[in-house]
Amino acid sequence: LIVSASQARKIIPGESLKKLGEFGLIDLLRKRMKPSNPGVIMGIGDDAAVLRPQAGFDLVLTTDMLVEGRHFDFKTTRPRSLGAKTMAVNLSDCAAMGARPLSAVVSVGLPAKFPASKVKAFYDGLNACGKNFGVDIVGGDTVRSDAFVVNVALLGQVEKGRALTRSGAKVGDVILVTGMLGDSAAGLHSLRHPGKKAAVVRPLLEKKHLTPVPRVRAGRFLVEERLASSCIDVSDGLSSEVNHLAKESGVGAEVHEEALPLSTALLDYCEENRLSPLTFSLSGGEDYELLFTAPLSALGAILRRMPAETGCPVKPVGRIVPKKKGVRLIGARGVQRPLRSRGYDHFA
């Protein structure tokens, strides 16, 4: 355990947060989180961070809170991957706007008995995931709490007037999805049911749940190439997000069941355990993929260039239709039914 700067205390193995103290923790974090963006005038250590915006860009600002026992559980999640995931879910919102993420502030509520080494691992995961996408942690708050709770607020930038919103979908547009759907939800199912079959694929699915990869590069590609008409990230399940997008754009939507991108890992897990891949892929949640729409004229460029230039698979799953047609799922042999929001409702 190495802390390079001379002023920062080292963590004594087994030391509790109580012994390290709030200001000991802040000092330690400050030394570990040197900003790398030139726009950071003042990072951790003052009443607020000071950031210099670049001319010609709009800002995007998003925030997400994760609570122990609701969003994660230390039985199945290690502190480092929790840190990475907390950053990733915020990056995913930024990606859905097509923005380049820049700076984050992080608030953490911690039980006093929490081992300082685990707190450090958590912040290391957060910081490492941020750095992967060019994000500096520029401030935060540390408080005591009975349950572990973390909030990240993330600031990004996008070319002026070109943020991708939920409201730009037009009738005739193609609906596309990045990556695979349902893996994360199946991974959570697997973590919660250690006795399930399909031992080969379970670690893959669990990894998708524990360390999602935000589609920052895909979002940037869509903005830079001006290819998308609307975009949303899939955090609560595809059924929920398609409905949000249709509502905000004032349109209807058709999603083709057979077009949904399902991994062989998901299909194996579901087959061996007699589960429905459709449920995981439509209402599982935490995919952190991008759902976006594009005019038909852009489809060729997206399918040809996006996987190669962003490393991100992409698949058409349906199309935008007039509002009066509603939001529908087209099944095998053309059977249609309403695609209702079955996403996660925190209070239901």
Next chain:
Amino acid sequence: LIVSASQARKIIPGESLKKLGEFGLIDLLRKRMKPSNPGVIMGIGDDAAVLRPQAGFDLVLTTDMLVEGRHFDFKTTRPRSLGAKTMAVNLSDCAAMGARPLSAVVSVGLPAKFPASKVKAFYDGLNACGKNFGVDIVGGDTVRSDAFVVNVALLGQVEKGRALTRSGAKVGDVILVTGMLGDSAAGLHSLRHPGKKAAVVRPLLEKKHLTPVPRVRAGRFLVEERLASSCIDVSDGLSSEVNHLAKESGVGAEVHEEALPLSTALLDYCEENRLSPLTFSLSGGEDYELLFTAPLSALGAILRRMPAETGCPVKPVGRIVPKKKGVRLIGARGVQRPLRSRGYDHFA
């Protein structure tokens, strides 16, 4: 209970959050929180807010988390004033940078049984306090949690290169404080000890604790008039903040006990209950006043103009000395002792 926009549901009296649902709550908030700043391109309702920065300004970004049972208690705090206070503590950080606050994102963790009407009151308090200082709530997150927990991240702007930091204090500078010190801590003491004497002044002190007024105008005045060399907000107690400021500026400091601004309410409460006003004023915390330094040449302008132009009292309490002299408290008859950080440590 009036919700003007047609799409927003009304809260049924006695309705729980569980019945209203997460998306019902978001819809309700969205209709109530229309942005008023022209720089808000997209407020609540997308994956992230989109904000257009003004040329010539730096941004400041700060965040604070408040946890039920640690920072507040619903026995002594009503939801509306808790909302206002949550916004106020963030505004105070922004004020300490001399910045004009602009936009906030708010994450709330809520027990499912929490009455929807109280959630609404909480958000109303948050929104009303924000609006008082020109702040739009442009996004957030609502999640379920056993304890009530709220996080605000606040974005502001300050003239390029002119943010007030903790690191600019120079030897010979005067140390000044806005408002009164210790009232908030005495108010908390009073709330926790309902049997105490001094019935006349207790509501005044309790109000200072429950609804602090952030010194946004004072901070702006110091930046606009270029009068301060450094600034910090007094959230953890004066002793702690003087030490932070001295450390970051690489200087020492002398604080004169007899110069500390103490209200007659605090003095009455302490006298009647045999308590020490010095303890409250030096290490009480949650004052949310500004502690700042200024060259001697600026002192006249500050004392003459600041109360009239910002509505905020201000008082010199000491001076900056060379680092080797340390941080000291000068008592009656010139007796000196080290002024140690006795501020609130969340994990101690």
